[in-house]
Amino acid sequence: MKKSIALLLALLLMTAVLAGCGGNSGKLTMATNAAFEPYEYYENEKIVGIDAEIAEKIADKLGLELEIRDMEFNSILGAVQTGTVDMGMAGMTVDEERLKSVNFSDTYANGIQVIIVREDSDIKSADDLKDKQIGVQDATTGDVFATDDFGDDHVKRYSKGSDAVLALKNGTIDAVIIDNEPAKAFVRANEGLKIVETEYANEEYAIAVSKDNDELLEKINKALKELKEDGTIQEIIDKYIPPEGK
Numbered sequence: 001m002k003k004s005i006a007l008l009l010a011l012l013l014m015t016a017v018l019a020g021c022g023g024n025s026g027k028l029t030m031a032t033n034a035a036f037e038p039y040e041y042y043e044n045e046k047i048v049g050i051d052a053e054i055a056e057k058i059a060d061k062l063g064l065e066l067e068i069r070d071m072e073f074n075s076i077l078g079a080v081q082t083g084t085v086d087m088g089m090a091g092m093t094v095d096e097e098r099l100k101s102v103n104f105s106d107t108y109a110n111g112i113q114v115i116i117v118r119e120d121s122d123i124k125s126a127d128d129l130k131d132k133q134i135g136v137q138d139a140t141t142g143d144v145f146a147t148d149d150f151g152d153d154h155v156k157r158y159s160k161g162s163d164a165v166l167a168l169k170n171g172t173i174d175a176v177i178i179d180n181e182p183a184k185a186f187v188r189a190n191e192g193l194k195i196v197e198t199e200y201a202n203e204e205y206a207i208a209v210s211k212d213n214d215e216l217l218e219k220i221n222k223a224l225k226e227l228k229e230d231g232t233i234q235e236i237i238d239k240y241i242p243p244e245g246k
């Protein structure tokens, strides 16, 4: 009798510990916007990419099962803030405005905002963007920069980067401001486009976590540190961005 009570108590304790771990029921839920190759995109109905793989490794270290939830980019921070998901990972840049609503982990990658134009375009730098129509993915840092520098009237917001790129091809807009690696993927996949050589802004990517979940933030940072130190993160990045192609 005593034994079974002890067993029951142990079981109860274990469930409590597990439940309190990542959030709910042994899962680590991650919000992303999977239209952002090579960080997150679909390959045969599965979300793959640098973020997806790093998240998988973090979940492993936390003893949790990763569950990725694909949503609009502009919904990610809200989902993190309200605790609908445990974290947001979407090639997301650390910035002051976002830090007001969420915490960010240590950074795990760098990004650069670049300008995509049509091959025959006369746009040679950001200075040439005045009076032009610029396409961006809604609520991204590209959106923020374009709006700050050229004014709302010159910015067209799309729910996906690929929609902005399509509008650029069609001639609806004159340029797209977006992160460099997705930009390369878009230019590869679409004829007649090129990337303007100026680097518009340098950024750092990190994982967004609710301000109410410092415990998870610490665990993520510890996992990231280990994954950096043993070379795993570099390996994953190099798999999707071959070093010579950088």
Ligand code: ARG
Residues within 6 Å of the ligand: 032, 033, 034, 035, 036, 040, 073, 090, 091, 092, 093, 094, 111, 137, 139, 140, 141, 142, 179, 203
């Ligand atoms: N780095 C940019 C930002 O944080 C763009 C990120 C877009 N990510 C995505 N998965 N669509 O605003």
